[in-house]
Amino acid sequence: MRDVKQGLNPAPEVSKPQPSGWVAAAGLVERWLARSERVDTLLEGLAAGLSPQERARAQQLFYGVVRWASRLEAALAGLMAHQPRTKVKAVLMIAGFELLEGGPDLTAKVIHHAVERAKSVTSPKEARLVNAVARKMADRLTVSPADLATEFAHPEWLVNRWTRQFGLETTRKLLEWNQQPAPVYARWRSDAPVPAFLAPTQWAGFYEVKAGHWDEIRKLATEGALYLQDPSTRLCIGLLAPVAGESILDACAAPGGKSLFIADTMKTGKVVALDEPAAPGKPDPRLQRLKENLSRAPHGVNVAMVEADLAKVNTVFYRNLSLPESYDAVLLDAPCSNTGVMRHRIDVKWRLQDGDFARHAQQQLSLLHAAARLVRPGGRLVYSTCSVDADENDGVIKAFLASRVGSRAKLVRSVQAYPWTDGHDGAGAFLFEMVS
Numbered sequence: 001m002r003d004v005k006q007g008l009n010p011a012p013e014v015s016k017p018q019p020s021g022w023v024a025a026a027g028l029v030e031r032w033l034a035r036s037e038r039v040d041t042l043l044e045g046l047a048a049g050l051s052p053q054e055r056a057r058a059q060q061l062f063y064g065v066v067r068w069a070s071r072l073e074a075a076l077a078g079l080m081a082h083q084p085r086t087k088v089k090a091v092l093m094i095a096g097f098e099l100l101e102g103g104p105d106l107t108a109k110v111i112h113h114a115v116e117r118a119k120s121v122t123s124p125k126e127a128r129l130v131n132a133v134a135r136k137m138a139d140r141l142t143v144s145p146a147d148l149a150t151e152f153a154h155p156e157w158l159v160n161r162w163t164r165q166f167g168l169e170t171t172r173k174l175l176e177w178n179q180q181p182a183p184v185y186a187r188w189r190s191d192a193p194v195p196a197f198l199a200p201t202q203w204a205g206f207y208e209v210k211a212g213h214w215d216e217i218r219k220l221a222t223e224g225a226l227y228l229q230d231p232s233t234r235l236c237i238g239l240l241a242p243v244a245g246e247s248i249l250d251a252c253a254a255p256g257g258k259s260l261f262i263a264d265t266m267k268t269g270k271v272v273a274l275d276e277p278a279a280p281g282k283p284d285p286r287l288q289r290l291k292e293n294l295s296r297a298p299h300g301v302n303v304a305m306v307e308a309d310l311a312k313v314n315t316v317f318y319r320n321l322s323l324p325e326s327y328d329a330v331l332l333d334a335p336c337s338n339t340g341v342m343r344h345r346i347d348v349k350w351r352l353q354d355g356d357f358a359r360h361a362q363q364q365l366s367l368l369h370a371a372a373r374l375v376r377p378g379g380r381l382v383y384s385t386c387s388v389d390a391d392e393n394d395g396v397i398k399a400f401l402a403s404r405v406g407s408r409a410k411l412v413r414s415v416q417a418y419p420w421t422d423g424h425d426g427a428g429a430f431l432f433e434m435v436s
């Protein structure tokens with residue numbers, strides 16, 4: 001159809017303000033402060049319509065605030081006569097993170113920017129409050145706190161626990177590590193040439209994703225050419241050493257990163273991926289992702305997904321599903337404290353409690369007993385965690401070996417990765433041979 005306006009002077013374009021990553025981050029921080037929602041859930045809901053750059057900035061600011069939350073709270077403490085609205089506090093915390101990030105040279109610029117942004121999301125009076133408070137905060141944030149917990153924004157009990165386990169110097173290294181933005185790594189699965197935006201790493205098959213290629217990465221992940229995964233995941237798969245033609249049970253499989261890794265390594269055989277069923281009426285996105293990931297396994301690998309509680313099923317259960325009743329190898333990638341992956345999972349430290357370690361260790365031991373019963377005589381069992389904590393690694397292994405089921409197991413090899421020595425996520429992996 002002909003444009004009826006043709007020949008006329010074009011109407012002047014009204015330039016729409018571009019959605020800002022800063023304002024989007026303020027919204028995310030506000031919700032995080034108000035409702036303690038999980039960071040990844042909040043990010044998934046990030047407003048559409050942001051440019052890739054603004055989306056990246058929103059994520060960077062939001063992550064920065066969550067990572068440094070207690071240090072920012074400490075800098076704000078006592079500066080306001082009344083508790084401000086959560087939105088105002090969110091604005092101040094973002095400004096505080098930018099002050100930490102930019103250092104003293106950028107103080108004036110950061111405060112000016114924060115006040116300008118505050119004008120668009122708060123009242124004029126609140127914007128003036130932001131101006132006054134951010135200046136005082138800047139003074140406080142330039143002084144290095146005396147204690148590690150405040151300096152690196154971690155719960156004090158956790159810093160004390162690590163200091164007891166690793167000593168002061170190593171704890172400082174772990175804290176420094178956790179506060180750094182994490183690189184994104186991909187495991188390349190395709191025979192096609194590796195794209196230039198994936199930089200080789202010292203870990204064969206793993207590449208660091210260069211910034212600004214999110215759309216390409218998403219497409220390649222959907223096609224199955226790559227899987228976003230930390231190089232530390234190779235450790236338990238290396239110990240498991242899947243062989244073509246075997247039947248392998250991945251006993252805690254969702255979302256399926258390691259099931260896929262096992263399938264890629266064996267190329268032919270059978271992988272049974274088991275994980276807990278979703279609560280009734282509450283679809284679990286992790287199980288959906290497990291299903292999708294299994295659908296990308298090599299054609300030669302026969303995959304099956306099972307929703308069940310590992311600790312409650314017996315061999316009859318598998319027989320009834322026409323699945324093997326015992327396996328050449330079983331991987332138990334157990335639920336854990338995630339203390340090895342805190343650089344990625346930035347809000348874990350705020351949820352974790354001291355008593356969680358004993359609770360995890362108890363569950364890990366019971367799952368290990370259940371997993372061991374499913375290994376054929378002479379077969380392999382690998383226990384793995386993404387924890388750096390001794391209670392969840394050596395502690396569980398010791399208790400397992402001392403148990404009746406464990407007396408049938410021979411510890412063959414183990415590896416413990418620590419971020420401060422290995423340069424990637426922390427992980428523990430233990431290989432057993434089941435002797436009878």
Ligand SMILES: C[S@@+](CC[C@H](N)C(=O)[O-])C[C@H]1O[C@@H](n2cnc3c(N)ncnc32)[C@H](O)[C@@H]1O
Pocket residue numbers: 251252253254255256257258259274275276286308309310311333334335336367
């Ligand atoms: C560390 S995650 C597994 C990650 C997975 N291996 C991967 O690489 O993608 C631990 C998993 O154990 C599952 N889980 C916890 N208790 C379980 C149980 N009793 N039976 C089966 N799965 C369980 C959780 O649902 C969670 O998905």
